[in-house]
Amino acid sequence: MNVIELTNITKVYDMGEAQQVQALNGISLSIAKNEYVAIMGPSGSGKSTLMNIIGCLDTPTSGQYLFNGVHVSEMDDNDLARIRNKEIGFVFQTFNLLARSDALHNVELPLIYAGVPSAERKERARKTLEHVGLGDRIHHKPNELSGGQRQRVAIARALVTRPSIILADEPTGNLDSRTGEEIMELFEELHRQGNTIILVTHEAEIAEHAHRVVRLRDGKIESDDRIPESKRKVYAVKKAI
Amino acid sequence: MHFWTEVKEGLMIALAALRANTIRSVLTTLGIIIGIWAVTVMAAGIDYINRAFDRSASAFGTDVMYVEKWPWVSGEDWWTFRNRRNFKVEYADQVERQATLLSAVAPVLNTRRALRFKDRTMDGAMITGTTEAYINASGNTQIDGRFFSAEEASGGRPVCVIGATVKDNLFPDEDAIGKTIRIEGHPYTVLGVFEKQGGLFGEFTSDNRVFIPLHSFRSNFGGRQYVYVQARAISKELLEEAKLELEGIMRKIRKIPPGAPNDFSINQPDLLNNAFGPISLTIAFIGLFVTGLSLFVGGIGIMNIMFVSVTERTKEIGIRKAIGARRRSILLQFLVEAAILCLIGGIIGLLVAFVSVLIAGRVFDLDAVMPASVVVIATLVSLAVGLTSGFMPAYRAAKMDPVEALRYE
Numbered sequence: 001m002n003v004i005e006l007t008n009i010t011k012v013y014d015m016g017e018a019q020q021v022q023a024l025n026g027i028s029l030s031i032a033k034n035e036y037v038a039i040m041g042p043s044g045s046g047k048s049t050l051m052n053i054i055g056c057l058d059t060p061t062s063g064q065y066l067f068n069g070v071h072v073s074e075m076d077d078n079d080l081a082r083i084r085n086k087e088i089g090f091v092f093q094t095f096n097l098l099a100r101s102d103a104l105h106n107v108e109l110p111l112i113y114a115g116v117p118s119a120e121r122k123e124r125a126r127k128t129l130e131h132v133g134l135g136d137r138i139h140h141k142p143n144e145l146s147g148g149q150r151q152r153v154a155i156a157r158a159l160v161t162r163p164s165i166i167l168a169d170e171p172t173g174n175l176d177s178r179t180g181e182e183i184m185e186l187f188e189e190l191h192r193q194g195n196t197i198i199l200v201t202h203e204a205e206i207a208e209h210a211h212r213v214v215r216l217r218d219g220k221i222e223s224d225d226r227i228p229e230s231k232r233k234v235y236a237v238k239k240a241i
Numbered sequence: 242m243h244f245w246t247e248v249k250e251g252l253m254i255a256l257a258a259l260r261a262n263t264i265r266s267v268l269t270t271l272g273i274i275i276g277i278w279a280v281t282v283m284a285a286g287i288d289y290i291n292r293a294f295d296r297s298a299s300a301f302g303t304d305v306m307y308v309e310k311w312p313w314v315s316g317e318d319w320w321t322f323r324n325r326r327n328f329k330v331e332y333a334d335q336v337e338r339q340a341t342l343l344s345a346v347a348p349v350l351n352t353r354r355a356l357r358f359k360d361r362t363m364d365g366a367m368i369t370g371t372t373e374a375y376i377n378a379s380g381n382t383q384i385d386g387r388f389f390s391a392e393e394a395s396g397g398r399p400v401c402v403i404g405a406t407v408k409d410n411l412f413p414d415e416d417a418i419g420k421t422i423r424i425e426g427h428p429y430t431v432l433g434v435f436e437k438q439g440g441l442f443g444e445f446t447s448d449n450r451v452f453i454p455l456h457s458f459r460s461n462f463g464g465r466q467y468v469y470v471q472a473r474a475i476s477k478e479l480l481e482e483a484k485l486e487l488e489g490i491m492r493k494i495r496k497i498p499p500g501a502p503n504d505f506s507i508n509q510p511d512l513l514n515n516a517f518g519p520i521s522l523t524i525a526f527i528g529l530f531v532t533g534l535s536l537f538v539g540g541i542g543i544m545n546i547m548f549v550s551v552t553e554r555t556k557e558i559g560i561r562k563a564i565g566a567r568r569r570s571i572l573l574q575f576l577v578e579a580a581i582l583c584l585i586g587g588i589i590g591l592l593v594a595f596v597s598v599l600i601a602g603r604v605f606d607l608d609a610v611m612p613a614s615v616v617v618i619a620t621l622v623s624l625a626v627g628l629t630s631g632f633m634p635a636y637r638a639a640k641m642d643p644v645e646a647l648r649y650e
Contacts (some may be wrong), residue, residue: 057563057643078567085565096560096647100257112250113565115243156562 001069003164003196004031006056011049011219023049025219031165031198036191037208038199041216048169052199055167056089058082068164085113089158093170097142097157103129103140107156114161114185128156133188148179157187165196172206174227177194184209208233214228247570251577258550258578259585266520266582267456270547273586273626274593276536277619280523281594284615285526289607290524293515300438301417301510302380304477306487309469312506323502328468330455333372336472339490342483344475348465348559350458356451357423358411366407366425367450368465378508379447386418389454396639397456401429405437422451427461429453437642484509536622539586540630547579547634548552558638559646572639579631582626591616603628606631 023046023185031037041047053056053065056072059080066071075083084090098104107125115175116124129138132152142150151171158166168187172180188209191197199210207213211232215222259266301307333348340346350370356363368377369375376388389400401422403591405620406416417431439444474483484507491505558571566574595611602609 002619016366052644055563058648078569081565081567090563092647096556096563098557098560100261107560110564113561113570135502161565175423221585229301 002030002032002066003035003068004029004198005064005066005069006030006054007064007066009050009060009065011046011053012061013057023219024053027063027216027219027221029214029221029224031196032197032234034191034194036187036197036199036209036211037211038201038210038212039156039216040204041209041222042202043217046219047200047202047216049219051198054165054198055090056083073167080113081113084138085110086161087164089155089163089166090160091151091154091158091171093155093173095142095147095174097150097153102133102141103145103153103156104208105118106142106153107160110157110161116139117213125156125161126230128160129153131159131210132156137185146179148182151175151183152186155183158207161197165198166190167198169200169216170200170202172201172203192202205233242459246381248577249258249341250570251574253573254459255578259581260553262550265546269542270586272539273319273536273583273623274539274544274590276532276539276626277587277590277623278597279532279535280529281615281619282597283532284619285594285598285611287521287525287528288615289609290611291459291521293607296447296514298513298517300380301513302473305378305380305479305508305510306472306474306484307469308472308487309506309508310467312499312512313508314512314561315506322506326495328338328470328505330459330464330468332468332491333374333470334472335494336487339372339493340472340483340486341370342479343472343485344413344473345374346470346472347371347374347378347428348455348463349375349469349471352458352462352466353395354425354462356407359418361411362374363407363410365473368458368462369450369452370455370462371452372455375471378473383436384433385436386431388452389432395456397454397460399427399429399457400432400454401413402433402435403431404435404450404546406555407451408434411575418454424451424453424461431456434587437596439478446513457572471497478578492589513610531541536626538579540583540626543579543582543627544630545574546582548637550578551575551634554638555641555646558641559643561647562641562643563647568639571641572635575635575638576628576631580627583623584620587620587626589620590623594619 006027006029009024009027010022013021013023027050039047049058050152053060056067056075060073061076063073067087072080072083098109100111104122105126107128108121111121111124126138128137130136132155134149134152134156137145137149142153145153171187172183175183175192184206186200187197199206200208208227209232210227212224212226214224305407307313308328311322315322325525330350332347332348337346338341348371352368353365353370356366373389373391373394376384384402386402388402389398392398393400402423403411403417403422411417411422412420417434419431421428423429423432428591435447438448472483474480474489488503491507492503497504561571598609598611601607
């Protein structure tokens with residue numbers, strides 16, 4: 001079964017004065033479990049809007065969105081919050097960590113909203129941080145960590161609820177290229193471990209890591225290509241991360 | 242479980258936010274501190290007045306009736322009372338002889354005279370001429386030494402019993418019993434000292450008075466003073482019947498034809514309660530309203546700062562929503578923060594109020610205390626102020642659009 005099933009999704013923004021902007025214009029897209037998809041497009045192509053809809057941060061104006069077979073397009077705020085909490089792991093360009101909390105608490109946060117008891121929460125958060133290579137940094141606050149480490153905390157936060165998809169929006173946009181590579185390596189590892197990854201980016205180089213590239217233009221899908229293994233940028237299977 | 246986990250998270254966020262904005266939090270909390278302080282001090286004051294009144298009223302003796310020309314409390318025309326015939330000292334004996342439900346009846350005459358003991362003087366003490374029955378016909382029975390006897394009373398002996406204030410004035414550091422004081426030059430030997438009564442009616446309690454035998458009073462200070470009769474019922478339960486009996490006897494003595502209204506008043510401490518009740522209620526209402534206003538202003542301060550806090554943390558709200566915080570969770574978070582602010586303010590306000598009441602008690606020598614009920618109510622009120630004033634900002638935070646909130650810089 002497909003994790004994500006979008007049919008004829010449109011999104012229209014009311015700008016007032018009877019002025020409307022059509023951000024998405026009939027998007028149909030299916031993403032299966034354990035796919036590694038890059039969504040590409042120039043700015044204004046609608047990729048942010050699409051990401052918000054896939055991530056259940058926003059609802060489409062029309063069209064149907066099935067998430068794990070469940071209708072999302074008609075859900076209310078609380079149901080959407082629950083889906084975001086349990087099924088979706090967000091990774092943002094600007095990390096979006098809570099500045100006043102340490103790494104452990106940042107990673108714990110989704111579990112708090114999921115109602116996981118304190119001891120289990122701390123254990124899971126700690127393990128997930130170890131998993132992304134930050135086992136020795138769990139009590140550091142974001143401003144005590146490097147950009148790459150911050151993004152790893154954010155990835156740990158996305159992973160900790162064992163979501164159905166990981167939704168990364170320009171995850172390397174605020175990182176230097178070497179650190180960016182490290183993060184992409186981490187994503188590849190996560191994919192290999194069975195996670196479904198959706199990467200939103202405008203950088204072709206980043207998209208090269210994916211197994212499938214969906215290009216958007218003017219709110220429509222321009223192309224949807226599977227990338228043959230030979231053309232993928234694959235890291236040699238290295239040490240465990 | 243889930244709810245408490247979120248409350249705990251809310252608490253942690255709130256404390257972190259308070260730490261991060263210490264000065265702002267202190268200033269905002271100040272409004273609540275002052276508000277709670279004002280309300281609790283006012284409540285303690287009202288409580289003190291009420292207790293003092295109860296105590297004062299009971300000093301009159303709850304089962305003692307005061308038969309007089311004048312009523313204590315009345316809305317009627319002054320002239321109707323003015324024209325009543327004066328009372329006679331003999332009434333007491335006549336009532337005593339006829340009554341079956343009264344345990345003691347005493348005539349009372351009062352006058353104001355200066356007192357002296359050696360080189361100490363006291364002006365304006367109340368001199369009361371009465372009989373030995375007084376000790377049983379009044380509310381105050383606690384006495385150090387003794388009251389004068391029937392023989393001393395009928396013989397008009399130069400003896401007296403003094404109140405606590407009189408004792409403090411004339412004998413600050415020594416025993417009064419056995420000493421001879423002078424009331425406008427006339428010597429009187431002190432037989433006993435009444436225990437301090439205190440209260441709001443200092444003039445009318447025993448504190449400020451000197452009791453002497455009636456005969457001595459009349460020969461030294463004249464017999465044209467205002468006379469009234471104090472009578473005590475044989476028991477509290479029979480007070481109403483005793484009052485009816487007393488009324489009948491008085492009508493007979495005063496020869497009032499059937500159907501005509503009484504030309505005397507039977508005053509009871511309860512009447513004071515009835516008169517004081519509405520006054521105390523009005524004082525309480527106005528006092529709590531005015532001080533409540535300052536608490537209200539404090540609440541507005543909290544609301545204002547919570548709006549600032551919500552706006553500042555728009556991004557954080559976006560992040561929390563993105564990772565699964567529901568509206569309820571966000572609402573809870575900010576409500577807890579506002580409640581914590583107010584609760585801290587409330588507790589500090591209570592502590593300051595507690596100290597204020599303590600100091601006021603010391604300085605003015607009052608036994609003012611902070612009633613436990615006030616502490617509990619003030620804590621709950623500050624919590625309620627926090628929740629009320631925090632609600633609008635918290636609601637605004639809760640219904641933020643996650644996409645917009647995440648985009649906020």
